[in-house]
Amino acid sequence: MNRNSDYVAFIAMVYITIDLASMVFAYKIIEVGPVIGAASSLIFPLTYSTMDIIAEIYGYQMAKKIVWYGLICDLIFSTLVLLISHVPSTTPSESMAYRQVLGLLPRAVIAQISGALSGSYINIYLVSKWKIMTNGKYFWLRSIGSSAIGEAIMLVISVFIALTGLLSFSKLILLIMYAYLYKIFFAIVISPFVSIVALVLKKSIVNWRAESVDFNPFNISNKPDFSSNFQKS
Numbered sequence: 314m315n316r317n318s319d320y321v322a323f324i325a326m327v328y329i330t331i332d333l334a335s336m337v338f339a340y341k342i343i344e345v346g347p348v349i350g351a352a353s354s355l356i357f358p359l360t361y362s363t364m365d366i367i368a369e370i371y372g373y374q375m376a377k378k379i380v381w382y383g384l385i386c387d388l389i390f391s392t393l394v395l396l397i398s399h400v401p402s403t404t405p406s407e408s409m410a411y412r413q414v415l416g417l418l419p420r421a422v423i424a425q426i427s428g429a430l431s432g433s434y435i436n437i438y439l440v441s442k443w444k445i446m447t448n449g450k451y452f453w454l455r456s457i458g459s460s461a462i463g464e465a466i467m468l469v470i471s472v473f474i475a476l477t478g479l480l481s482f483s484k485l486i487l488l489i490m491y492a493y494l495y496k497i498f499f500a501i502v503i504s505p506f507v508s509i510v511a512l513v514l515k516k517s518i519v520n521w522r523a524e525s526v527d528f529n530p531f532n533i534s535n536k537p538d539f540s541s542n543f544q545k546s
Contacts, residue, residue, distance in 0.1 A: 320514060321371050325379045328363040331356055332383050332425075333390055339421040339475055340414075342488075349484060351476075354492040358499040361463060362507045364433065365440050365456040370514045373441040380433050384426050391418040424475035432467025436460055453508040460500040468493055 341352035368376035398411040439459035
């Protein structure tokens with residue numbers, strides 16, 4: 314048995330935690346000089362880094378399973394929060410504050426799910442597909458490249474679904490542009506740390522190789538894939 318399986322539950326929980334935290338702040342719009350953005354963009358790129366590690370160490374099959382489970386957790390979280398936020402508080406102002414802050418969560422979930430079903434899967438698909446092509450080398454470069462493409466798709470889809478009608482079209486474009494530049498910068502800066510984590514986890518991995526990789530995003534069976542076969546970054 315792969316000793317690294319001891320860590321996959323913790324890494325998955327970190328992914329879910331960051332995902333839910335970013336969703337809560339999806340409608341907190343921040344401005345720093347001419348720069349406008351959603352506060353969630355400050356931490357959401359960590360989900361891509363986390364999924365890159367999972368796809369690299371545990372395989373594409375495990376990564377896409379965790380993405381699906383994450384989406385289900387988003388739905389459960391937003392439903393519970395929406396219901397509880399409508400339970401009357403001791404003061405009307407408190408009830409109104411909760412509804413104002415958390416009332417849009419279902420829309421944020423729809424936006425995040427739509428973006429994740431495209432951007433997140435493209436991210437883990439590319440980092441895994443390129444892993445085959447490079448024989449497991451250049452993880453840092455694969456991580457940056459896959460995140461750059463996945464984040465672009467995720468941003469366009471999720472921002473327009475979540476914020477159309479709340480911000481003008483020009484502000485939406487600026488928000489997407491600034492958020493994307495930040496996320497590319499973030500991916501480059503954090504890539505050495507992500508690579509170190511992946512390298513440390515690889516040290517205790519057991520070699521095995523399956524005959525093929527199922528890249529179908531809707532199949533989350535327990536069929537193993539290639540990923541643990543490669544030892545080099």
